[in-house]
Amino acid sequence: MSVGIVIVSHSARLAEGVAELAEQMSMGEVTIAVAGGTDDGSIGTSIDKVIAALQKASNPEGTLVLLDLGSAVMVTEMALEQLDPIERERVIISTAPLVEGAVLAAVEASAGSTLAEVAEAANNGHEMPKGQQA
Amino acid sequence: MSVGIVIVSHSARLAEGVAELAEQMSMGEVTIAVAGGTDDGSIGTSIDKVIAALQKASNPEGTLVLLDLGSAVMVTEMALEQLDPIERERVIISTAPLVEGAVLAAVEASAGSTLAEVAEAANNGHEMPKGQQA
Amino acid sequence: MPVTHEDILHWLQRSAQVLHENSAFLTELDSAIGDADHGINMDRGFTAVSTKIAGVSDADIGALLKTVGSTLVSTVGGASGPLYGTAFLRAGMATSGKQVLETPELIAMFDAALEGIKARGKAQAGEKTMLDAFIPAVDAAQQAAKDQLPVPQLLQSMAAAAEVGMNATIEMIATKGRASYLGERSVGHQDPGATSCWLILQALSDTVSPEIPHEE
Amino acid sequence: MPVTHEDILHWLQRSAQVLHENSAFLTELDSAIGDADHGINMDRGFTAVSTKIAGVSDADIGALLKTVGSTLVSTVGGASGPLYGTAFLRAGMATSGKQVLETPELIAMFDAALEGIKARGKAQAGEKTMLDAFIPAVDAAQQAAKDQLPVPQLLQSMAAAAEVGMNATIEMIATKGRASYLGERSVGHQDPGATSCWLILQALSDTVSPEIPHEE
Numbered sequence: 001m002s003v004g005i006v007i008v009s010h011s012a013r014l015a016e017g018v019a020e021l022a023e024q025m026s027m028g029e030v031t032i033a034v035a036g037g038t039d040d041g042s043i044g045t046s047i048d049k050v051i052a053a054l055q056k057a058s059n060p061e062g063t064l065v066l067l068d069l070g071s072a073v074m075v076t077e078m079a080l081e082q083l084d085p086i087e088r089e090r091v092i093i094s095t096a097p098l099v100e101g102a103v104l105a106a107v108e109a110s111a112g113s114t115l116a117e118v119a120e121a122a123n124n125g126h127e128m129p130k131g132q133q134a
Numbered sequence: 135m136s137v138g139i140v141i142v143s144h145s146a147r148l149a150e151g152v153a154e155l156a157e158q159m160s161m162g163e164v165t166i167a168v169a170g171g172t173d174d175g176s177i178g179t180s181i182d183k184v185i186a187a188l189q190k191a192s193n194p195e196g197t198l199v200l201l202d203l204g205s206a207v208m209v210t211e212m213a214l215e216q217l218d219p220i221e222r223e224r225v226i227i228s229t230a231p232l233v234e235g236a237v238l239a240a241v242e243a244s245a246g247s248t249l250a251e252v253a254e255a256a257n258n259g260h261e262m263p264k265g266q267q268a
Numbered sequence: 269m270p271v272t273h274e275d276i277l278h279w280l281q282r283s284a285q286v287l288h289e290n291s292a293f294l295t296e297l298d299s300a301i302g303d304a305d306h307g308i309n310m311d312r313g314f315t316a317v318s319t320k321i322a323g324v325s326d327a328d329i330g331a332l333l334k335t336v337g338s339t340l341v342s343t344v345g346g347a348s349g350p351l352y353g354t355a356f357l358r359a360g361m362a363t364s365g366k367q368v369l370e371t372p373e374l375i376a377m378f379d380a381a382l383e384g385i386k387a388r389g390k391a392q393a394g395e396k397t398m399l400d401a402f403i404p405a406v407d408a409a410q411q412a413a414k415d416q417l418p419v420p421q422l423l424q425s426m427a428a429a430a431e432v433g434m435n436a437t438i439e440m441i442a443t444k445g446r447a448s449y450l451g452e453r454s455v456g457h458q459d460p461g462a463t464s465c466w467l468i469l470q471a472l473s474d475t476v477s478p479e480i481p482h483e484e
Numbered sequence: 485m486p487v488t489h490e491d492i493l494h495w496l497q498r499s500a501q502v503l504h505e506n507s508a509f510l511t512e513l514d515s516a517i518g519d520a521d522h523g524i525n526m527d528r529g530f531t532a533v534s535t536k537i538a539g540v541s542d543a544d545i546g547a548l549l550k551t552v553g554s555t556l557v558s559t560v561g562g563a564s565g566p567l568y569g570t571a572f573l574r575a576g577m578a579t580s581g582k583q584v585l586e587t588p589e590l591i592a593m594f595d596a597a598l599e600g601i602k603a604r605g606k607a608q609a610g611e612k613t614m615l616d617a618f619i620p621a622v623d624a625a626q627q628a629a630k631d632q633l634p635v636p637q638l639l640q641s642m643a644a645a646a647e648v649g650m651n652a653t654i655e656m657i658a659t660k661g662r663a664s665y666l667g668e669r670s671v672g673h674q675d676p677g678a679t680s681c682w683l684i685l686q687a688l689s690d691t692v693s694p695e696i697p698h699e700e
């Protein structure tokens with residue numbers, strides 16, 4: 001089993017797009033669950049979607065949660081409080097940039113790395129070369 | 135007129151999701167054009183879509199292009215080479231993280247800031263507070 | 269004259285109504301420094317609350333407030349969901365099993381709600397958030413309790429302090445939430461969350477105040 | 485025996501065929517260190533090239549190669565699109581107006597293509613990319629020219645050098661493109677772009693080599 005990934009976004013399309021990009025790099029070896037948009041499909045977050053995504057991605061190796069904006073932290077934390085403590089212990093909320101972090105996390109997780117390693121890989125998303133220095 | 139924004143992504147859904155999130159913060163005051171996916175709808179980039187998005191977002195104040203992954207730089211540069219030099223001069227390819235950078239760029243552009251200011255605001259996306267330190 | 273379970277029900281229904289009426293206004297405030305949804309979010313949340321509590325007959329205030337909290341968390345969809353949700357959940361814990369709230373219970377309830385918002389949002393006074401209405405309101409309630417004012421006056425002074433605090437957000441620079449993305453440009457705009465906070469506290473005061481007749 | 489416009493047409497059609505046949509293989513290589521689409525990308529690009537050049541009768545090699553370049557840029561959809569696209573565009577510029585290519589024109593064409601890939605991708609030798617097949621191939625062509633080998637042998641030595649270079653990518657750490665996301669884990673896998681580069685150069689050698697009969 002490899003570390004699971006959860007994408008929390010205010011936009012359903014954004015969450016799905018990030019997952020499809022990350023999945024290209026992990027070849028189905030990593031569970032990437034999404035929680036995008038509100039229950040009624042508008043822009044925002046849904047605790048029920050976050051809980052469902054955490055459950056879907058849950059596994060003994062742990063789960064890395066990536067977020068689009070800072071305000072998604074609160075709903076994610078509330079969702080975590082609803083998991084049983086053993087589950088909650090093995091979840092890290094990433095501070096990485098969403099897209100770049102998700103792609104690097106998917107690569108790292110597919111290699112069978114630990115949660116700490118996957119979280120660190122996601123943070124390398126800040127240094128992903130783009131633009132002129134690529 | 136405010137600085138335009140172009141979102142280049144390998145995923146159409148991702149590009150649209152980023153635009154919808156950023157548009158929430160700029161209230162229609164900023165043109166946010168997307169170039170997501172290949173011409174046949176698969177995951178990848180399309181020079182024609184990038185050119186069309188650059189043209190749509192083109193304006194005298196300039197345009198900031200945000201990318202999902204480093205490999206999108208090349209297609210964006212080739213698209214820029216097809217614009218006439220005056221247009222090309224006022225485009226910056228951002229090194230910012232896509233989602234976080236787009237949201238901050240949209241906020242900055244909607245305030246009527248210069249291209250340099252919008253590009254700088256996008257780069258603050260690296261420091262967007264998330265996770266525990268939020 | 270304590271606050272009864274019925275008062276709380278009336279307050280919640282009145283809040284739902286007031287937030288519905290002010291939905292466009294709150295959204296307009298949020299459009300200046302946020303993403304133009306605070307009115308929509310609060311209206312959606314309190315409409316769900318209103319439906320949820322319509323059939324509640326059990327007189328446990330704590331249980332009622334916990335239901336409100338979890339409903340808001342589930343339905344609001346914005347930052348204000350976990351924040352108000354936590355506030356009501358904590359308020360419910362602080363009033364667990366209570367059928368009426370005297371001044372000490374009210375103070376304990378507001379303290380718990382305030383601590384909940386602080387813990388959830390990790391913000392403090394002066395960051396241009398709902399806390400800038402709620403902190404002075406809770407301070408005013410404590411002062412009123414010390415001065416042994418009756419409950420209606422205590423709630424009136426809370427609402428008045430919330431309003432002053434809300435107006436003070438206009439001059440503040442946002443350093444939490446979406447408005448912080450605007451940096452100094454957030455100055456000159458009233459915080460939507462502080463405004464909804466005042467509306468909710470004003471609704472409570474109006475509900476229990478004998479001077480103002482209830483409409484429900 | 486120079487390379488003619490017809491040879492170039494045959495080469496491009498053969499490349500399209502070879503890339504089509506090796507599409508699954510290239511994609512499998514890309515699945516190990518990339519996003520599993522290099523075969524799909526190259527097949528899509530060269531299928532479009534094949535259609536586009538089917539009706540070309542004008543004998544200008546430069547114009548033909550430029551068409552190939554812009555077609556690849558428009559259709560490949562991956563990093564290899566701008567890279568091969570630029571290579572063919574630059575090759576077309578270097579052979580502008582030419583109807584046949586003697587050794588000096590071939591060398592100029594390959595040099596231009598190589599500079600194009602370097603300029604576009606800002607990579608250099610040893611970064612586990614198509615350059616690690618193409619740089620030694622161009623070196624081999626230059627050596628063959630210096631040794632005054634005939635064109636078929638020159639192209640054979642290019643293809644052979646590309647193959648050696650392609651195999652050498654297995655031990656390299658990727659520092660450009662998606663494979664760089666894997667860091668040291670990219671070691672042990674053959675680079676898909678170096679492989680398609682070898683296939684294309686082998687197709688050129690096979691096309692002009694008198695020993696091997698054409699199928700088209």
Ligand SMILES: Nc1ncnc2c1ncn2[C@@H]1O[C@H](COP(=O)(O)OP(=O)(O)O)[C@@H](O)[C@H]1O
Pocket residue numbers: 071298302303305306309310345346347348349351385388389390391396397398399444445446459460461462
């Ligand atoms: N960390 C925080 N602590 C306290 N209040 C906050 C915090 N973040 C945001 N708020 C409040 O939430 C309000 C915005 O709510 P809303 O518009 O519903 O959410 P969102 O910003 O997700 O769209 C702000 O006006 C502010 O009062």
Ligand SMILES: Nc1ncnc2c1ncn2[C@@H]1O[C@H](COP(=O)(O)OP(=O)(O)O)[C@@H](O)[C@H]1O
Pocket residue numbers: 205514518519521522525526561562563564565567601604605606607612613614615660661662675676677678
């Ligand atoms: N900057 C670069 N310079 C040269 N070649 C590169 C560069 N980036 C990627 N490549 C080549 O492109 C190949 C991948 O092509 P492809 O799979 O079609 O694109 P993508 O990575 O966008 O999916 C790699 O195997 C490598 O040879």
Ligand SMILES: [Mg+2]
Pocket residue numbers: 298302303304305306346
């Ligand atoms: Mg809002």
Ligand SMILES: [Mg+2]
Pocket residue numbers: 043044303305345346347
């Ligand atoms: Mg919102």
Ligand SMILES: [Mg+2]
Pocket residue numbers: 514518519520521522562
């Ligand atoms: Mg690929």
Ligand SMILES: [Mg+2]
Pocket residue numbers: 177178519521561562563
């Ligand atoms: Mg690709």
